Amino acid sequence: MIDYSPFLISFEVAISTTLVLGVVGIFISYFLAFSKSVWADIVEPFIMSPLVLPPTVLGFYIMYIFGLQSPLGRFLNNIGIHLLFNFNGLLLGSIIYSLPFAVSPVVSGFRSVPKSIIEASYTLGKSKFYTLLKVIIPNSKYSIISALVLVFSHTIGEFGVVLMVGGDIPGKTRTASIAIFDYVQELNYKQANITALILFAIAMSTLIFLQILKRLQER
Amino acid sequence: MMEIRIETKFFKFEINLSKSQILGIVGPSGIGKTTTLRAIAGLEEPKGKIVVDGEVWLDKNLSLAPKKRSIGFVFQDFALFPNMSVLENVAYASSKEHALEILKAFNIEHLKDKRPNKLSGGERQRVAIARAIARAPKVLLMDEPFSALDRKTKHFIQDKILEFSKMYKFYTIFVAHDLKDVVRLSDLVFSVEDQKLLSKEEFEEYSLM
Numbered sequence: 464m465i466d467y468s469p470f471l472i473s474f475e476v477a478i479s480t481t482l483v484l485g486v487v488g489i490f491i492s493y494f495l496a497f498s499k500s501v502w503a504d505i506v507e508p509f510i511m512s513p514l515v516l517p518p519t520v521l522g523f524y525i526m527y528i529f530g531l532q533s534p535l536g537r538f539l540n541n542i543g544i545h546l547l548f549n550f551n552g553l554l555l556g557s558i559i560y561s562l563p564f565a566v567s568p569v570v571s572g573f574r575s576v577p578k579s580i581i582e583a584s585y586t587l588g589k590s591k592f593y594t595l596l597k598v599i600i601p602n603s604k605y606s607i608i609s610a611l612v613l614v615f616s617h618t619i620g621e622f623g624v625v626l627m628v629g630g631d632i633p634g635k636t637r638t639a640s641i642a643i644f645d646y647v648q649e650l651n652y653k654q655a656n657i658t659a660l661i662l663f664a665i666a667m668s669t670l671i672f673l674q675i676l677k678r679l680q681e682r
Numbered sequence: 683m684m685e686i687r688i689e690t691k692f693f694k695f696e697i698n699l700s701k702s703q704i705l706g707i708v709g710p711s712g713i714g715k716t717t718t719l720r721a722i723a724g725l726e727e728p729k730g731k732i733v734v735d736g737e738v739w740l741d742k743n744l745s746l747a748p749k750k751r752s753i754g755f756v757f758q759d760f761a762l763f764p765n766m767s768v769l770e771n772v773a774y775a776s777s778k779e780h781a782l783e784i785l786k787a788f789n790i791e792h793l794k795d796k797r798p799n800k801l802s803g804g805e806r807q808r809v810a811i812a813r814a815i816a817r818a819p820k821v822l823l824m825d826e827p828f829s830a831l832d833r834k835t836k837h838f839i840q841d842k843i844l845e846f847s848k849m850y851k852f853y854t855i856f857v858a859h860d861l862k863d864v865v866r867l868s869d870l871v872f873s874v875e876d877q878k879l880l881s882k883e884e885f886e887e888y889s890l891m
Contacts, residue, residue, distance in 0.1 A: 582748070582757070582761070583761035586753050587754075589774075602763075602764060
């Protein structure tokens with residue numbers, strides 16, 4: 464009998480993370496792609512850091528910053544916001560960990576929009592925000608879709624950060640990738656195999672979808 | 683009245699234009715002709731002063747953003763929005779009804795549903811000019827606007843620009859390489875190389891020398 468709850472939790476986290484980063488990622492990408500401020504150069508390495516940091520390092524610092532040891536964690540706790548060892552923790556960890564996947568393709572997409580069409584929009588009396596909505600986003604749609612697909616699939620398979628920030632609470636924070644680890648610990652290879660195969664199928668579908676998208680973009 | 687006193691990296695540009703007057707800018711490549719148009723549009727920030735019909739666009743303390751300057755800009759690479767049809771491009775800063783009228787006037791109504799990537803160079807150029815005029819700007823700026831057009835179409839488009847410039851009373855400033863275009867369309871000509879402002883007649887004589 465398959466335990467579906469880890470999949471439901473994984474999907475819930477992945478969909479929520481994709482929705483949040485779908486909006487937040489656009490604005491961060493816009494800032495990184497077009498800002499001439501030195502802040503863009505300072506912020507970019509921090510956003511991209513999950514690509515090179517071990518997930519446990521990131522998980523540890525998220526735990527530390529939002530835990531009761533830190534002033535911020537104590538403040539949030541006092542106003543009733545608990546970000547560790549619950550769904551919110553999973554979501555927070557996933558958002559931070561998947562941020563580079565949401566931002567990197569979109570920054571490249573935004574930067575490849577010809578400067579003259581952006582300027583044409585300004586000279587036609589439109590604001591930067593209107594230009595972003597009507598010109599920059601539609602002309603970067605393949606990059607944005609790629610980013611969203613990457614965020615979704617990456618979040619589905621995330622292990623280290625969600626384990627440290629969310630814990631491994633069955634039915635609450637045990638995601639599919641954590642469940643595989645637990646099944647192996649219990650020597651339940653059959654369940655581990657079924658869960659792993661489903662995650663494998665999701666990952667492959669994502670890559671095939673991205674490949675199709677790449678072909679469409681090249682046309 | 684349009685008053686321009688700007689200083690770019692390459693030259694000083696000082697001129698007063700009356701309503702509906704057309705100024706051609708000529709000079710060798712790389713001397714800053716495009717930069718001048720961009721400066722008037724607010725896409726570059728030069729030193730100087732620009733006043734259009736009493737409204738200050740640029741002075742010591744102020745530089746209006748491009749969206750606040752009433753301009754129509756025809757870019758050298760046309761800069762049409764690839765995600766929009768011809769009609770949507772032309773209606774971007776006006777209404778669909780008005781855009782259709784402009785397309786009809788420019789004889790390109792049949793292209794209205796096409797995307798820019800399905801158009802020839804000449805068609806794109808006509809759409810770019812139509813889009814810039816459709817918003818009825820105070821100032822029309824054009825960077826090499828006739829480079830992709832055959833002689834007959836070029837004359838037709840130039841006549842339309844003259845017609846609209848009188849109808850909407852906008853100031854026109856354009857850059858061109860072909861001296862015949864400059865003579866045909868301009869009331870005044872600024873030769874960047876010599877830093878001289880010439881009347882059409884003076885320029886005809888000058889260009890024959």
